Amino acid sequence: MTPASEPWDTARGAEIIAEHADLEGATLVILHALQEAFGYVPEPAIPMIASALNLSRAEVHGVFTFYHDFRREPAGRHVLKLCRAEACQAAGGDALVARAEAKLGIGIGNTTADNLTTLEPIYCLGLCATAPSAMLDGRLVGRLDEARIDALVAEAQR
């Protein structure tokens, strides 16, 4: 399970921003730190980052939306990422993605209605010699087969 995220709190957000604001090119570092704390990047944080770094809101919003990693809203309790890149495709990854989608009843890129599982694509975990591979809440799993993907999906629904 992912460590429980804190609920959004303006003072806490300001503290995190201040902690990193002096770094060269701090925007990504701050966005990562906020997401680490709150599980996503809450909307009110954007103007706060902008004012701390002397940037426009549009600039910060642009950075936030450019990168796939940053979330607008919290993910499900578990995040299951399945690699969709070529080496995993070659090792039968597509069929396993379809299997996970069917079991969870959602398409990849979505969260189940009970908010337990977010299923996401990832383009390469660098485990290409033990493909297909996945990451469940930060834990890596390689050499996926039907039994392993079923076990991961079951774990992600708890």
Added chain:
Amino acid sequence: MNLRIFVPRDAGAVAVGADEVALALEQAASKRGVAIDIVRTGSRGLYWLEPMVEVATAQGRVAFGPLTAAEAAAVLDAIVTDGPHPLRLGVTEQIPWLKRQTRLTFARCGVVDPRSIEDYRAHQGYQGLERALELGSDAILAEVTASGLRGRGGAGFPTGIKWKTVAQTRADRKYIVCNADEGDSGTFADRMIMEGDPFVVIEGMTIAAIAVGASKGYIYIRSEYPHAVAAMNAAILSARRAGFLGGSSRSFDLEVRVGAGAYVCGEETSLLESLEGRRGIVRAKPPLPAHKGLFGRPTVINNVLSFAAIPFILAGGAKAYAEFGMGRSRGTMPIQLAGNIRHGGLFETAFGVTLGELVDDIGGGTLTGRPVRAVQVGGPLGAYFPRALFETPFDYEAFAARDGLIGHGGIAVFDDSVDMIRQARFAMEFCAIESCGKCTPCRIGSTRGVETIDKIRAGDRVAENIAVVEDLCNTMKFGSLCALGGFTPYPVMSALRHFREDFDPARTRLEAAE
């Protein structure tokens, strides 16, 4: 003396159970009252044997693998009694797959404890830096140039020339940036070396800093590699503590920055934008990063493997490195065998080995046992090669002459169940997802490419639409600002050229009807 048992901490080994194996070994040892020290190393790169554990013996290290936690106790018994075990692989260095390699860059990976700077120094670590300090800037640049080292990220630009440009550019500050945004599927050498021998990257960057007069370095690592981020951060801390970074005696310091899931940030100018805290939008060149790079300052930006090759070149001399290889591709290349392959892993060897040797002989063909039909060399932007081109030697120019690229040295193997029109579509789709959006050929061309390939799959005016795809590919190849749009045509065109039958509408329709 305690038994020393080595268990990889490498992400690839952990993903197949190395942590559980280490735990089971600890438990079995304490149950038996055997005193053991478990050293968590990087991986040797023989991934089909992972988790592979080794034990120090009088004959050298002896390997066992692939292990499961359930077998750990029995393996420990075999170790203690020096008895036989079905998973015993013999002396590690004598395993043929490892023995036939030329490990210059990866000499220490899987051998040393990546968290110990003492272990690094005990294995020739920092000898390159020592010599660099004696030589000084001009002589370092001459050595790197004479070694013939070319950028291992994919572009193959001579490293010595890049460094010299930065050295000759005057500025108040200069930067060293390590591109560890290894996004290409089928490649994992950067990840392995950062996890298994992080100090070699730090040493390489430090030598670069001395050569060009830089004071600050960044390592930009992709967020998909949390283990590598942790390993590099730990190594930087201990290098600082040992006086190799920061402080007053040395003026060079390093910092890790983590990417955020944008493939295009592997492109050097996009990476610099990202480091500056902006959208990863590609910059037009010129100005070159060597003149105006990070924060507008002269910047050396090189791939992890380029920096990791430097300490050997300085310690062993340019000549020792340049003796390996063929033509204008000097030295060794850490080649990564991946995908549907029996013996997948990291194979470092001199340039010149043929594609067929790598796939059939060293890789052992497919894991599924079906015939190899296509191999993609160089990641999502690399060409698909058919068996007919397996004589191609691994060399920058030889691959370019066959409309391909060696890129970062990854080879993804596909068996005969692969549908090449699907792979061509994926290449366009991936480009559409990852395009930074700055230039039109890449941003629009990739989306039109997906739509047009879908029409071909549906049997809609096939010949005309193939002509449209070819035309799009030409526009993207010659009109895009960077390699993302510029090289996406390689997988698409190679699929069309070498696997034309998969674009046959009769066959496509037949499959759709199934």
